[in-house]
């Protein structure tokens with residue numbers, strides 16, 4: 001049986017206790033909301049997009065350590081990146097969570113290091129928590145689609 | 148016989164499971180209960196010896212199957228002290244039973260502007276069916292508020308009920324554990340000219356139920372929360388009300404006659420039982436009722452009152468202000484659903500930590516989002532106890548909470 005230390009890596013708890021990029025962005029920044037109807041977790045993702053880049057990102061919401069730390073790491077990972085790179089990163093992250101995008105067989109670019117996000121790998125061993133980890137990522141996709 | 152939960156636990160094969168070298172501590176019976184061997188055996192035995200269609204065929208086997216099925220219906224009647232056996236309607240679960248009342252009774256009797264009164268502690272199953280009538284019929288909802296210790300605040304009840312057509316409320320909150328004063332609420336509903344719909348999903352599995360003493364109009368409950376199988380539930384309603392209601396689902400079994408230009412309904416209870424029912428599950432429900440009745444519902448309630456009394460004091464003594472237990476502090480007015488907040492630990496994380504000790508608790512909004520908003524929480528952790536939980540199970544919970552706080556302290 002996987003132990004708690006597989007799930008709650010120190011870096012995850014650090015992002016949980018000290019979340020990065022907390023707050024809101026005023027319009028014209030795009031806002032998307034996500035919630036996990038099973039557990040009640042809620043998240044709001046704000047992105048400021050210009051010239052095909054996400055210039056700034058902010059997060060609000062409440063949830064468990066996994067959903068909150070995943071959101072925090074995500075915000076740090078996407079800030080200042082191009083939309084193409086971000087979409088690739090979302091796919092890669094979801095792939096790590098064993099969620100594949102239907103009908104997309106194109107290879108995932110795994111040349112970049114995942115950095116802190118690597119720490120969330122242990123979540124796959126706790127299938128009920130995968131939803132927590134991907135909540136912010138799906139919400140980010142919604143925001144990108146509306147940008 | 149003195150009540151011995153540890154002994155009763157032996158009746159439940161699943162509770163004997165050892166996972167990762169540790170015994171299972173199942174504290175999620177408010178969600179769904181485990182099944183005793185007696186229920187499992189009755190269902191297997193029925194399928195091995197008696198299973199056949201009911202109400203349809205002339206051969207002996209079908210007659211035996213129908214008899215067993217109808218015998219279970221009659222046990223349901225006795226269990227809740229209903230006046231007539233044909234008032235027991237088999238549904239899928241409580242959710243379907245409340246939808247039946249809302250759609251059939253409500254659909255026929257409620258019009259734009261009519262008022263339905265609910266309470267702030269209802270399960271979504273007793274909210275959404277009425278919201279649907281807001282959308283389709285333009286009815287209005289009013290809400291009975293709560294006191295700070297999670298009981299119904301009845302100060303303005305008569306005012307809230309004025310002109311209302313329906314008062315639908317739970318007999319026990321699945322989040323707060325609160326037992327509501329059902330008899331008083333039924334009387335208040337009737338004084339205002341409203342019908343009283345009682346959601347007994349949490350109450351019926353744990354207490355003596357008497358719809359005549361309550362003077363209720365409808366009662367709903369689910370087999371899976373009372374040691375029976377899932378897939379079967381009960382709606383009880385007064386015969387006169389059920390007779391006057393239009394059918395809910397149409398199809399086989401519920402008809403008197405069908406012609407090219409229309410149909411007539413069967414008599415009760417068939418009128419509300421369209422299609423082939425979960426036959427074996429009904430047999431299982433009957434076996435669950437036998438099992439519970441042999442132990443005695445008053446004994447079960449007494450045991451649970453002792454369990455919750457012990458749990459409240461053990462948790463409060465050990466953790467003081469690190470733990471906030473929602474709901475009433477007086478065990479007289481609460482059942483065994485125990486929702487709590489522990490330090491700053493998110494319920495999801497808490498249940499993950501408890502899972503390391505094989506302690507099963509629910510983390511989430513418990514299908515009661517309006518209540519969660521009132522509590523100011525997105526989610527709570529909930530432990531719930533049943534006849535098979537001994538004080539050792541409470542101790543296991545109390546002890547396992549220990550490390551959780553440190554791991555997640557903000």
Ligand SMILES: Cc1ncc(COP(=O)(O)O)c(C=O)c1O
Pocket residue numbers: 177178240241242243270272273317319320321346348349369380514
């Ligand atoms: C108070 C209450 N009402 C209704 C329900 C719905 O029951 P079911 O899911 O069996 O339909 C529940 C189940 O949790 C409940 O606790």
